[in-house]
Amino acid sequence: xxxxxxxxxxxxxxxxxxxxxxxxxxxxxxxxxxxxxxxxxxxxxxxxxxxxxxxxxxxxxxxxxxxxxxxxxxxxxxxxxxxxxxxxxxxxxxxxxxxxxxxxxxxxxxxxxxxxxxxxxxxxxxxxxxxxxxxxxxxxxxxxxxxxxxxxxxxxxxxxxxxxxxxxxxxxxxxxxxxxxxxxxxxxxxxxxxxxxxxxxxxxxxxxxxxxxxxxxxxxxxxxxxxxxxxxxxxxxxxxxxxxxxxxxxxxxxxxxxxxxxxxxxxxxxxxxxxxxxxxxxxxxxxxxxxxxxxxxxxxxxxxxxxxxxxxxxxxxxxxxxxxxxxx
Amino acid sequence: xxxxxxxxxxxxxxxxxxxxxxxxxxxxxxxxxxxxxxxxxxxxxxxxxxxxxxxxxxxxxxxxxxxxxxxxxxxxxxxxxxxxxxxxxxxxxxxxxxxxxxxxxxxxxxxxxxxxxxxxxxxxxxxxxxxxxxxxxxxxxxxxxxxxxxxxxxxxxxxxxxxxxxxxxxxxxxxxxxxxxxxxxxxxxxxxxxxxxxxxxxxxxxxxxxxxxxxxxxxxxxxxxxxxxxxxxxxxxxxxxx
Numbered sequence: 115x116x117x118x119x120x121x122x123x124x125x126x127x128x129x130x131x132x133x134x135x136x137x138x139x140x141x142x143x144x145x146x147x148x149x150x151x152x153x154x155x156x157x158x159x160x161x162x163x164x165x166x167x168x169x170x171x172x173x174x175x176x177x178x179x180x181x182x183x184x185x186x187x188x189x190x191x192x193x194x195x196x197x198x199x200x201x202x203x204x205x206x207x208x209x210x211x212x213x214x215x216x217x218x219x220x221x222x223x224x225x226x227x228x229x230x231x232x233x234x235x236x237x238x239x240x241x242x243x244x245x246x247x248x249x250x251x252x253x254x255x256x257x258x259x260x261x262x263x264x265x266x267x268x269x270x271x272x273x274x275x276x277x278x279x280x281x282x283x284x285x286x287x288x289x290x291x292x293x294x295x296x297x298x299x300x301x302x303x304x305x306x307x308x309x310x311x312x313x314x315x316x317x318x319x320x321x322x323x324x325x326x327x328x329x330x331x332x333x334x335x336x337x338x339x340x341x342x343x344x345x346x347x348x349x350x351x352x353x354x355x356x357x358x359x360x361x362x363x364x365x366x367x368x369x370x371x372x373x374x375x376x377x378x379x380x381x382x383x384x385x386x387x388x389x390x391x392x393x394x395x396x397x398x399x400x401x402x403x404x405x406x407x408x409x410x411x412x413x414x415x416x417x418x419x420x421x422x423x424x425x426x427x428x429x430x431x432x433x434x435x436x437x438x439x440x441x442x
Numbered sequence: 443x444x445x446x447x448x449x450x451x452x453x454x455x456x457x458x459x460x461x462x463x464x465x466x467x468x469x470x471x472x473x474x475x476x477x478x479x480x481x482x483x484x485x486x487x488x489x490x491x492x493x494x495x496x497x498x499x500x501x502x503x504x505x506x507x508x509x510x511x512x513x514x515x516x517x518x519x520x521x522x523x524x525x526x527x528x529x530x531x532x533x534x535x536x537x538x539x540x541x542x543x544x545x546x547x548x549x550x551x552x553x554x555x556x557x558x559x560x561x562x563x564x565x566x567x568x569x570x571x572x573x574x575x576x577x578x579x580x581x582x583x584x585x586x587x588x589x590x591x592x593x594x595x596x597x598x599x600x601x602x603x604x605x606x607x608x609x610x611x612x613x614x615x616x617x618x619x620x621x622x623x624x625x626x627x628x629x630x631x632x633x634x635x636x637x638x639x640x641x642x643x644x645x646x647x648x649x650x651x652x653x654x655x656x657x658x659x660x661x662x663x664x665x666x667x668x669x670x671x672x673x674x675x676x677x678x679x680x681x682x683x684x
Contacts, residue, residue: 315549318545318546319549321535321542322535322546324537325538326535326536328529329532329534329535330535332495332497332517332527332593333518333521333549333592334518334521334522334549334550335546336516336518337518
C-alpha cells in the first residue's frame, strides 16, 4: 500500500522531467514561446474550467445514482438538450443567449421531471429490476440522441454571442471573460448545491435517501417526491452544463454523449453516490485531461483522465471522498 | 368492545410471486402494551412487521390502526399516523451525523425537532455526546440506540422493533431491553420481534409464537415462558442451541 501511495508523486516527477520545455534549453535555434511553467499554469486553468463543466453535469448524475441506484446512460442527452434548446432559442428565435440559457435550464429541469414521472417511477412501481432499467437508459439515450440529430443535424454550430473573445491577461495565463464567467457561475452553482445538500431539509433528505432508502421511507420521507426533486435538479444542471460546454467548444448532436464517460469517471473517482465526490472527481478529471496535453497528443486527453481514475481506485478503491462503513 | 390500537388480521404476504411467507397470521397490540413475537428462523417474524409497516405488500388480510384500514399504505403515511419502525439491519443513515439522523426522524414535523431531540437525548445520553459523529462510525449497540431514538422523534403511539438485540453484545442486549421498558413507560405501545425469545417474553405483556407464517401459540409473556410445549419446541431448542 505504501508503494501505491508513492506512485502518483513519482509519476508527477517523471512527467515534469519529461517536460518538452526542458529540451528547449539544449537547442540554440528553438523558437521561444511561453515557458513550460506558463503553459502548465494555462493547462491547469483550462483544466479547472473543463472540470467545472464536467462537475456541473456530473452532480445530477451522481444524485440520481445515489438516490435511486440507477446508472443513467441517457444523462448525456440531458446535457445536449440544454445546449440545443439554447441554440434554437438563440439563433432561430433570436433571444439573447442569457435568456435562451435560462429557458433551456427550465426545459432541462422539466425533461428531468417528466422522465421521472412518466418513465422511471412507473417502471419502479412495476418492480422492474435495476439491470433492466439500466438497459432502458441505454435505449433512451439512443432514442433521444437520434431525435436531436433529426432536428439539429450533423453540422456543428455555435451560439450568436460570446463566440470569439480576447483573453484577459492574468500574468503568465490568460482567460476570456466568457470562460471566466463560466467558471465563476459553475463554481457558484456547485457551492449552492453543496449548501442545499448540507443545510436544507430537502438536501438532508436527499443525503438520507442516498444512504438508506427503506429507512428514509420509515422516517416519514416521501421518497418519490425527493427523487422527483433530484431529477428536476439534475435535468436543470445538465442543461446549464450543456450550454457552457457548447459555449467553450461547439454544439453538436452527440456532445453530451461525448462528455458522459468523463462524468462517470468524475463520479467514480470522487466516490460513487456522493455529490461532493462527483464535484472533486470531475475537477481532477478535467485537470488531468487538460494537463496531459502538455506531454501527449490532445486526442489522448480523455484516455489519461481515465488512467488517473484507475490509479486513484488502485490506491483508494472507494474513491477520493467515498467512505467505508464500520462493520459491527 | 373497542378495537385494539393496531391489528394485523390474517395476513398473507411474501417476497417472491407465488411464495407466501406469512400464511394467515395475525397479531394485536393494545395501547400502552408490549407485545413480543418469537419463533424459529424463517417463521416470518420480520416479514410480519414489514407487512404491518407497509414495506412489504400484503396479498390478503388487513392491517388496522385505531380501527382505520391502513393495509398497504406507504410507510411515510404510517409514520405521520403515529407508527415508528426500527429495522433490524441498516437501521441508521450511515453517512449522516447523529444529529442529522435525529433530524430526519422529525422530517414531517421539523418544528418539533429541538423538543423531541431533548427528550430522546435524555433517554439515550450517549447521543448527546455524539451529535456530530457520523452514524456509520458507531458500534452496533450505539447504532441501535440511535435507531430507536430516531424512531421516537415523531412521538409515535406505536413502535415496531425488528429484532432490536440481534448481533449485539450481552451488555448492549441488556441495555436494549431496559430501554424498551423505559420507552414503554412513557406511553408508547411496543410491538417487538425477537430472536432472544426468553428475554423478550420476560418483558412482554403478551406474546405470539409464529411458525411457518402462522400463529402457533398466543398468551401472556408469563404464560408462554412457562408453557411446556413452547419451552420444548422453541425456548428449549434455543437454549440448547446456545
